[in-house]
Amino acid sequence: MKHQELSAKPALNLIQEEILDFWKEEQIFERSVEERTGEEVVFYDGPPFPTGKPHHGTVLVSFIKDMIARYQTMKGYRVPRVWGWDCHGLPIENQAETLLGISDKNEIEKSLGIDKFNDKCFEIVSSNNEAWKEYVEQMARWVDYDGAYKTMHADFMESVMWAFKQCYDKGYIYRDYRVTPYCMHCETSLSISDTRESDSTRLRQDRWIIARFQTEETIEGKPVYFLAWTTTPWTLPSNLCLAVGENLDYAYVDVGDSIYVACKNTLANFEKVFGKHPAIVRECKGSDLLGKSYTPLFDYFADKKANGAFRVVSAEYVGSEEGVGIVHTAPAFGEDDYWTCKNNHIPLVNPVDEKGHFTEEITDFYDPSQQKNVIEMNPAIIRFLYEQKKAVADGTIEHNYPHCWRCKRPLIYKAMDAWYFDIGKLKDRLVRCNEEIHWVPETVKHGRFGN
Ligand SMILES: [Zn+2]
Structure with a gap:
């Protein structure tokens, strides 16, 4: 040219x-x-x-x-x-x-x-x-x-499978449960980023309930109950522990025939439960409650008591802004719940099938005709708990709730088993090799990639 x-x-x-x-x-x-x-x-x-x-x-x-x-x-x-x-x-x-x-x-x-x-x-x-x-x-x-x-x-896909097999043979691959957003209608997990799609989080009305869990304690002959508030009553049949904030202040309140335990800051929010002037008979820190055991709300998983279930554990995320400062915990149905139980060596129970129906384990709410998903079972569960004298209050809450971007229906959080790469086994080598790489700009070497 x-x-x-x-x-x-x-x-x-x-x-x-x-x-x-x-x-x-x-x-x-x-x-x-x-x-x-x-x-x-x-x-x-x-x-x-x-x-x-x-x-x-x-x-x-x-x-x-x-x-x-x-x-x-x-x-x-x-x-x-x-x-x-x-x-x-x-x-x-x-x-x-x-x-x-x-x-x-x-x-x-x-x-x-x-x-x-x-x-x-x-x-x-x-x-x-x-x-x-x-x-x-x-x-x-x-x-x-x-x-x-x-x-x-x-040939591309086969090369990926080949690489996966190498990792598997080296022991880097393991199978485990993780809690993910789940659509009962589409029968699939969604990624966290799916739930951040523009219109995925929308206002939704849900029933809340305060359930009471009987402890082994009595005060002046009156039975002592832990209270817990939840907006997912359908997870109560899978409750395996209660979480408290170690540094929060808790109160034992005399409500007549029973004593209720809740976070002190929350008493005024539930006047109907604790009365206008709560009769506090004892105060303590959350750390004083750790390890205390209680009777399971339902008996489906009562045998898990032998594995350390049905007791009070500590969790950093428990606050007094919502509910009563004691968090009902079901390991398969919330990420926090999952890790709280795992850290306390409490086993996983996962009695909800792919379509969002209770499995046969949940004898009182198992529906062979499979008409209702777990969210639709909430009213029946609340009714049942009142009949059993295990509910003390309920109401309706309007809150931001994640929906499926595909079908627009409300999501649940559910433990799914999947394959994971155990990056911890490679960490030291990765950090070592990173030192030999010429990164541009250099700041990412010990920044994004170093981390
Ligand atoms: Zn969907």
């Missing part, structure tokens, strides 16, 4: 086209790789999702990636670089569902067929390539676009 004198008003668009044509005809990019036979610099491009057209964020990082590869080329290295597509995950699935008119994920398996759904995903991945190709060319990005790898190709 000959050097040309520029006019005062150069037609940049024409020059651009001319240069792009020149690159194409003379195969400049290909030759910039092939003609260098020395040391290779490997460049890995994090692939974009092939959904829709690229936005300016993708374009911007693309320029930077291109510059790095060109710079290494100019230094004499051979820098082959290949485009890629991230074909898996929700962006593609969402688009496929919209195009197929699916609103319920179960339709895919039940009526549509996984093969047809996959075909649609393939189609989306393929059809957007042309839109991107023009952008990539116009950006003057030097990359092997037509030879792009796709994460949906069998």
